[in-house]
Amino acid sequence: MMRDIVLAFSICLCLLIPLCSGGTISVIDYTGKQVDLSLPVNRTISLSNMGTEIICALNSGKSLVGRPNSVFPSNLDKVEVVGENSRSPDLERIVELHPDLLIADGMLSDDNRKEIEDAGIPVIVEKFTDPSRAIIITKYMGQVLAKEERAQEIVDYVQKYEDLIDKRIAAVKPDEKTRVFVEWNQAYRAASTSSGYNNFIEKAGGVNIVGNASVQYPTIDPEWLLQQDPSVIIRLLSSTKDYTEENLQKEHDEISGRSELSSLEAIRDGRIYVLSGIVVGGIRSVIGELYFAKWLYPEQFKDIDPESVHKEMLEKFYGQEMTGSYAYPSSS
Numbered sequence: 001m002m003r004d005i006v007l008a009f010s011i012c013l014c015l016l017i018p019l020c021s022g023g024t025i026s027v028i029d030y031t032g033k034q035v036d037l038s039l040p041v042n043r044t045i046s047l048s049n050m051g052t053e054i055i056c057a058l059n060s061g062k063s064l065v066g067r068p069n070s071v072f073p074s075n076l077d078k079v080e081v082v083g084e085n086s087r088s089p090d091l092e093r094i095v096e097l098h099p100d101l102l103i104a105d106g107m108l109s110d111d112n113r114k115e116i117e118d119a120g121i122p123v124i125v126e127k128f129t130d131p132s133r134a135i136i137i138t139k140y141m142g143q144v145l146a147k148e149e150r151a152q153e154i155v156d157y158v159q160k161y162e163d164l165i166d167k168r169i170a171a172v173k174p175d176e177k178t179r180v181f182v183e184w185n186q187a188y189r190a191a192s193t194s195s196g197y198n199n200f201i202e203k204a205g206g207v208n209i210v211g212n213a214s215v216q217y218p219t220i221d222p223e224w225l226l227q228q229d230p231s232v233i234i235r236l237l238s239s240t241k242d243y244t245e246e247n248l249q250k251e252h253d254e255i256s257g258r259s260e261l262s263s264l265e266a267i268r269d270g271r272i273y274v275l276s277g278i279v280v281g282g283i284r285s286v287i288g289e290l291y292f293a294k295w296l297y298p299e300q301f302k303d304i305d306p307e308s309v310h311k312e313m314l315e316k317f318y319g320q321e322m323t324g325s326y327a328y329p330s331s332s
Contacts, residue, residue, distance in 0.1 A: 027140045030106070030127040037101060037122050041144050045094060047086040047104040049239065050128035050282030052076070054138055055103075057154055057283055057317040058147040065097050070240065073318045085240065095119040101144065129196040131203070131285040135159070138283060154317060158286045161309065165293050168300045169205035178296040180206040181230040181266070183255070185238055185277075190220045197236060200280060204292035206232070222260045232273070232296055233266045239277030248274045248328035271295070276326040284313065291327050 023039045045066035046052040055064060056073050066082035082097070083089035086107035094102065094116060102116060103124045113123050127133050135155055142151020180201055182191040191197040192213035201208045209228040210220065235251050237243065251274045256267055266272055273295050280288035290306035307330050311322045 025144055027124065027144065029124045030133060031125050033125070035122050035124050037144060040146065041100040043097070043099040043101075044145075045082055045097065045099040045102045047083050047089055047102065047108060048126070048128060049085075049278075050134075050284075051103040051105065051126065051137075053282045053284065053318075054134070054141055055145070058138070058142055058145055058150050060145040060147055063145065065099055066094060066102075073320055089116075091115055094121070103141075127196070128281040129285070130199055131158075131162070131289060132199075134282050134285055154283055157313070157316070158283055161286050161290060164304075165203060165289055169203075169293065169297070171300070172205045172297065177205055177207045178232055179209050179228070179230045180232040180234060180296060181209050181225065181228070183233065183235045184217055185236060187254075187258075188220050188222065188225070189217055191236065192216055192218055197280065200285075200289055200292045203289050204296045206292070206296045222258075225261065226264065229265050231265050231269070232271045233264075234292070234295065235272075235274045236280065237274065237276050239281055241276075242324045243276055243326070245325040245328065245330070248276075248325050252328050274328040279310065279326050283317070284310070287313065287326070 024036055025039055026034055026036045028034055042063055043065050044055060044060070044063045046055060046064060047068050049068055049070040049072065052064065052067055052070070053072065055061060056076070061073065061076060064076065064079050067076055067079045068086070069081050069084040071077050082093050086104040089108065089112055091112060098119070099121060101122050101124065103126065105126060105128055108123070108125055113125065116123050126137055128137070135158060138151050138154050142148045182197055182201065183189060184191045184195070184197065190210040192210040192215060193208050194213055195216040198208055209230050210218065233255060235255060237251065252272055255261075255272050261267055273291070275288060275291055278284065279291070287306055287310045290301070290304060290309060294301040294304055294306060306327065310326065314320050314322050
């Protein structure tokens, strides 16, 4: 209920802001800060690969004069790297490039944000791992970059699958919900109900076994995990790396091979899955949601192939074919 209230409030804010008047536009970013921008916004820097993806999906890749250390879409290879990510920006170079807008994620420190803003560069800080927030970002960036029609096309595409998931999960009875353990990037490091990734579990109609945790990503004891006995285990990997099927299979086999967990229902039934963090953020987060939903409720989603939707999205909004692997097993 609280999540719905927060989402509704965010959407209301989005309806009120951006407010355009004359040659300016104002947006409220995830931190609650109002960012005033002078139009047109022709030069952008992104310190988040997911922010970069949104800009490029809006057909505004040519506005990028700086990017993080990731090359997607592939035609960005000529754009200058101005930091590995939001945590480690090249402040001097960013100030020299002096974009009309810099967009980053929550890893950008307050001190670095202030230094960039003190140089006269507007900074937007966003949370890209919240799928509902990704829709809001896409909408206001469409206004900022004068790509409103394209933004609506993206939102409509994503919303179609959001609504499909909601409709099918609504039929799942509360006492029949699948219990799931999400392991984030290393052995026994859990994504708790207070983590950003809990949104994916809730969207897919699952029950996060790591509940009521004050820590977002606690390290849990194998004995405790045995007592909880989840029906599904999902390993989430970093969003800063590219993976082959062999890479993902290795992660899968590491979990299934843990002798101390051999009695777990998830391992006995072969319900262990691995997912790249690339598809749990930005507009591609809907792909992650589809994988979660299909893995938790394979019968309800047997006609949905998340990999095919992913390929279609890449071709439709980036003009690229899919390379690498993002989920293992890729279809179940």
